[in-house]
Amino acid sequence: MYGNAFIDPNDPRNKQEVEESQELLDAFQAKIDNGQKIEPSDWMPKMYRKQLTRMIEQHANSELIGALPEGTWITRAPNFKRKMALIAKVQDEVGHAQLLYNAAETLGKSREAMLNDLMIGKAKYSNVFNYPAETWGDIAVIGFLVDGAAIVNQLINSKGSYGPYCRALKRICAEEAFHLKQGHDNLVALAVGTPEQRQMLQDAVNRWWQPLMHFFGPPDKQSVHSEQLMRWKVKLASNDDMRNQFLDQYVPKILELGLSIPDPNLRKNSETKRWEMSDPDWDEFYRVIKGDGPCNKERLAVRRWVKEHHQWVTDALLRPERVRTVPLA
């Protein structure tokens, strides 16, 4: 699972720094236009390397941090089927992080550097994981809707131009099929259950709706999405297009269970075929990105604890003669 890699075009770090020869840039672009994939040892523009590194790194971080809200209920899952499915699902998130850190490493940044940047709060991950999983109902909503949103995003990204990222995403998308099914199964069990179960589920839908609308990033009119990233097939769809696709796929599945969506203005415009909705609170989105969400502090504290607590295991098997090698991924 993963969230949107939000690349802020106004961040000065995202401006192209170096003039690169037009010839190389043209050849690179031609390769991408041809549908060829870029491999780690290929020449690539600095900006391409930088944006992709940030994007794959954020994706990997999101998988790893995403294991925490769902992990909240691992020891409390209510029966054998749910208990084993939840462990398997959270395990997959860690597995996805592993694949994605490998893919990001091929671009030059080491796994340690990425894990360090994550725990000190320098690196980003999807905002959605800064919200708490308050009840078992949240596990159903995360499993179905947050994963559903992530799959929309990941399927689109798997058509991108960077070979190792595509390979990782191909496997990840295949595994997400199970996540989505078990999430839906869990959601339906609560929706058709007792009044208390339904209420627990409805409350969870209400809590997660705004984070879900934030998930794909700010509306296109606010975010000057980079034409360049589109041409390079780093970014393949606009935020609004992805959000629209998500609503198309998932709103009917929520409504068919008699659940409500906490936005009275949500409706599909039959002429434009686009969803219309109340504007989510974008100030909150930016506030949470900056570190002020309900769980940001805990998430990072847990990652620091993991590092400190297990350091002896790593240390015991370090050998100074080893030279770092970049994985092939």
Added chain:
Amino acid sequence: MHRDEAIKELLFKMADDALILGHRNSEWTGIGPTLEEDIAFSSMAQDKIGHAFQLYTILHEHFGEANPDILGFKRSEKEFKCCHLVELPTVDYAFSLVRHFLFDYADGLRYEELQNASFEPLAQLAKKIKGEIKYHTMHANVWIKLLAQGNEESKARIQSAINEAMPYALGIFEPSEYEKTLQEEKIFSGENALQTKWVETIQTLIEKAGLEMPDITILKPQLGGRKAYHTEHLKPLLDEMTEVVRMDENASW
């Protein structure tokens, strides 16, 4: 009838051990020492919980006990027959690895023998999961060996976890009142015989890793689990495990 009681007792203690240890091991899921090891340990937690499910299923189908979800999630502490080793809190990774090493070698030897049990459903299960258990012991052995030979700190941590866990591990083999029946019925040669084989196996591995095998003749085995006397840790574990299912006893999840 005696035979049935004997088999039931064996199945319950094996199932309860597997459920509680699987539960404990899943406490590392998402927060394990390296990404790769986190994944491996989570798989083994799932395997253990799966073994419990299959053992409870035999109890349900052949002995008229309740279904696995009821046996696993709705019995009280006083009905559980797990050993104390699996109940202990998950403190650090050295302890978790050592517990996994000590328990899974016993489990491996037990299931190996049960492949020939005269009670067919159990023999079938033992054959079915022998590959999983082979992985569990291989995983445990590789880690114990590497950390024993890692550096001074890791060696000391593993050694002290072995020393600490050993009296509890001996509690795995707490004899049952049905030992003789199980032998006569050609189901299982008994806890004492299993313990002897286990001590031989792990002593060799522990010494090969450069560690010291505690003198078990002077240790006091932590017994009682098989008679439903538990450590203070089991009750809170079960309370936590059943927090959701207890919200509504009649709901289906």
Added chain:
Amino acid sequence: MKSLDPRINRVDLEKGENAESNMDNFWESFEVFHQKKTGTAYTHVGSLQAANHEMALVLAKEQYGRRQTTTGLWVAKTSNIFGLEESEIEMFETTPSKKHREAVVYKTRDKITAFKNRNKDA
């Protein structure tokens, strides 16, 4: 800090404040090759970090074998894999045009038919 995760409440998160960023914190990178069915080729499926070959295999079993059938697994240190640079790939450019290696360019049927017809006529 009170967490909603009982697992997290059991650990001392404050100890994490001593965690240090260090960049020399790496083991060894391995590549994993997987066989899905006997008789088929091993396929490269990805990489992992481990302290030695033995651990690499044990960890590869779950990261690369838990969701598919497996009949064989290899690991090799990444540092032992050698490959070509992008600029060297042009060595292969003329390969598709080397028709003398293709079965389809060897056409004998016409000649045999002609030969048979000649003999018939004779």
